Amino acid sequence: MIGIDAGGTKTRCVVLTLGGALAGSGTGPGANPNSGGDTAGALSTALREALGDLDPGLVIGGAFGIAGAGSAGRPAAVAAARTAWQGLGLRGSPAVVTDIAVAFAGGTTAGQGIVVFSGTGAGAAVINDGAIVQRADGYGWLVGDQGSAVWLGREAVGAALAALDGRATPTVLTESVPRALLGAAVLTELDDAHRPRHRRALALAGSTARAPGDPDGGTTMLLAAPGDAPAPDPRLAQAIIKEVYGRPPASLGRLGPVVAAAASAGDAVARRIIGEAADWLLRDVDAVRPALGDPTAPVVMHGSVLRSGPVADAVRAGLTDRFAAPPEAAGDGAVGAASLALTRLGYPPLAPVR
Structure with a gap:
């Protein structure tokens, strides 16, 4: 099972067994296009590193939480997720939600x-x-x-x-x-x-002037800028x-x-x-x-x-x-994403990893 938490600054990916054991992890740059990120590139980088030498055929599903994947940005986020997923030979396509949803799932098992x-x-x-x-x-x-x-x-x-x-x-x-x-x-x-x-x-601003109380020009002083x-x-x-x-x-x-x-x-x-x-x-x-x-x-x-x-x-x-x-306190959002993917397949949610 794969989970991705793709924020504006960093993208994290985990590969977990159905029992919740960590099989791989990876990171990539920020994925939110509204903050200057390359969504497909960031997802691919993190996903490739997390999979490593694992057999893509063993992956049964995944969920990507992507910053900027609300209704306004959803079509682009879904397209980027599919590009990254299929580009690494994975079957089907991942569920795409916002990073807000996986943040919640990373902090609690409550629905x-x-x-x-x-x-x-x-x-x-x-x-x-x-x-x-x-x-x-x-x-x-x-x-x-x-x-x-x-x-x-x-x-x-x-x-x-x-x-x-x-x-x-x-x-x-x-x-x-x-x-x-x-x-x-x-x-x-x-x-x-x-x-x-x-x-x-200061030198140009200064001028030679009579000292106060000395009208006949005795002592002089330099008047500089304040x-x-x-x-x-x-x-x-x-x-x-x-x-x-x-x-x-x-x-x-x-x-x-x-x-x-x-x-x-x-x-x-x-x-x-x-x-x-x-x-x-x-x-x-x-x-x-x-x-x-x-x-x-x-x-x-x-x-x-x-x-x-x-x-x-x-x-x-x-x-x-x-x-x-x-x-x-929120835990690992990538684990939260994997937990969402598991529950959608009928498995119990994963405990938060803080």
Whole structure:
């Protein structure tokens, strides 16, 4: 049995026996075309590595959970899944669901419940038997995914740029974002090139003037531009812009831990961003909750942002206040996908692998 969890940043594949024993595993790049991924290529890479030398004829089925495989992107996702599946000589075709459904299955054996997720994308959904009953957000980085790692990164870059060009006061992110995006070597090069020009600017701004209270011209003093710190270097902002737009949108997610670290250090701007992220995710849960038939059904937290850190802590606390039991931590989504495939063939679901 094969299970694939294909997200916006990484694709994971497992091959399991009917008893749940691991027979092979593989990884590939992100598969969500909305975040710059090559769906068919990512699926093929992970699937090929997981199968290894195994006989394809022994595979009786599989399920692929693919980011962007909602109704709008389903035809393309199904086509990509079939291309990868048949390209490796497997019989039939896999079931195709969203990565949201396999995230829920990776956290519980229950058939119904809520999953709130935040990784490359973000949102919440009510799941029933592997299908999404109702969802909130998960609309992609351009028009949604508030509270995701990519959203955190975008907010952090915006805060850093606003401080660099004078629209806002400096924040820890003013230093940590350029360092994370550009690296120490590039920052040193930009700084070394900027300082000589700053010194010349100070010299030109200075003027010889009479000292206060000395109208006859005794002691003179140099009047320089206010402040000792170098003026903002526009090339740093442009270097950040070049880096951000030169990579797929999903790459902004690497700044999520940078925001978390700044918030933990007490930075007010980072703490505001973290608070807004948690608020958005809890709002998603509140939006889908009325569609939950069983109020005691489990709630699963999934994704890198909700694994640990300040956003995870805030969301966990909010969910505990809203529901009768604390939320479940999601396990391996690829195993969740294989579990869905097994249950559709009449086998019992697999226990989550955390």
